[in-house]
Amino acid sequence: MTDNLLRPHAEQTFAAELAALARADTAARPANWNLSPTAVVDYLIGTTLDDATVITPKYIGPRRIIEVAVATLATDRALLLLGVPGTAKTWVSEHLSAAISGRSTLLVQGTAGTPEEAIRYGWNYARLIAEGPSEAALVSSPIMTAMREGKIARLEELTRIPSDVQDALITVLSEKTLPIPELGTEIQATRGFNLIATANDRDRGVNDLSSALRRRFNTVVLPLPASADEEVAIVTQRVADLGAALELPELPSPADEIRRVVTVFRELRSGLTEDGRTKVKQPSGTLSTAEAISVVTQGIAMSAHFGDGVLRPADVAAGIHGAVIKDPSSDAVIWTEYLESVVRDRDDWADFYRAARGALS
Structure with a gap:
């Protein structure tokens, strides 16, 4: 039983998918392989089998x-x-x-x-x-x-x-x-x-x-996600998986905040805003997809336990602040400049701007 495990191994979590792939797999298998190479790829990329079993994607990319x-x-x-x-x-x-x-x-x-x-x-x-x-x-x-x-x-x-x-x-x-x-x-x-x-x-x-x-x-x-949509899909899927494992409630409409976190991370990571018009300074941290997943997961926990059950800008602002500011002497300046030159003037980002400024104080 894996119900009480905080983080089961992949072969435990996806045992049913692996078993379904093995039953449907008729291709040649190398010695001591449980699946053929094609079935291994299908397991990671995701597919739907002839018996309608859905194999969820484990890796979103080429x-x-x-x-x-x-x-x-x-x-x-x-x-x-x-x-x-x-x-x-x-x-x-x-x-x-x-x-x-x-x-x-x-x-x-x-x-x-x-x-x-x-x-x-x-x-x-x-x-x-x-x-x-x-x-x-x-x-x-x-x-x-x-x-x-x-x-x-x-x-x-x-x-x-x-x-x-x-x-x-x-x-x-x-x-x-x-x-x-x-x-x-x-x-x-x-x-x-x-x-x-x-x-x-x-x-x-x-x-x-x-x-x-x-x-x-x-x-x-392994490259960084090629597009914002691809990164949003990765974060959304992993946050759902982690939320289920941690027994966090499924919040309504977290998509807007997930996209906001991904947008901030991608812009600071690349040094350029999404529209390509404004250059921004890059902080010292990596701002990886894995960190974006952690920020959103923490935000869901904040909303569930200390908020109103809806993922809001204030729930993710503190997490983004912690992810961006690794070197307080330089990253705080970079983050402040980004908030003032990019975030403040964006439509529908006023709540996030106020929450992020509040996290600085």
Whole structure:
């Protein structure tokens, strides 16, 4: 049962959709894949099956991007999802793993402190001291487990990991083996094994990938939403999903405020107003689609618990203020200038202008 879970895994939340796709899927499947490549793409992009089962879209964007990603995973090349923060890299990684392997939890979270053991293997030190090196004392990493079982492993924030730890992947990805010299043996990858890594292209220069490691990946860049309508659709869908998981009430007519949040984020992110007439200064933050989702979700909670049950400008103004102003010394000036030069003169934005000015004081 997943009813009491705050955030079920993709394979739990969408188990019915995955099962329906598997029943309808007659195309060839690579070894140890739960679905064919075409069905995996349908799962992420969305479709309606012949039995009228609706497969909801998990990724709103060009189908070709997902096709390239899935085709990569069907080869011996690993997949690197690259993009600015908030472009759904982790989301896509999770859903690809859920659709292909039925398991998205073989995950290594990359940080500056990620040790080599997180990628290779570790030891149960009590057994190691008592018995010496043995299979029983070995602790598998998620990547080792994926190799043994022919599953997809995930590695988040690859460029955050120290370079010497990154290099532990080279043998895994090139030879498809993981040596265990302490036991004089190795783990050879079962067919179906592959790796999805994600990286933030704003982290270039933190721990750049070596040329040897980069050659082992096929890189797919996930772009920001191409249009305001596309971004509004993404925010609307994710807010609905999060609201249901958090048991927030479904508010009437939130579309206007969602579009307003998206408009503000896109203009500040691009440095240009929607009509192309006015240049605006860009704040230090990323103002990603993921942050827009958080702002709207918080606004719904504000309206439900402290408002009148209708999502209004005042409910989202404080959230936008917090998203925009990351550096108080510079971003506050940029935000104030944007409010005075752009927002104040817009029709039907007077309530938002007043609420945003109030959040500054």
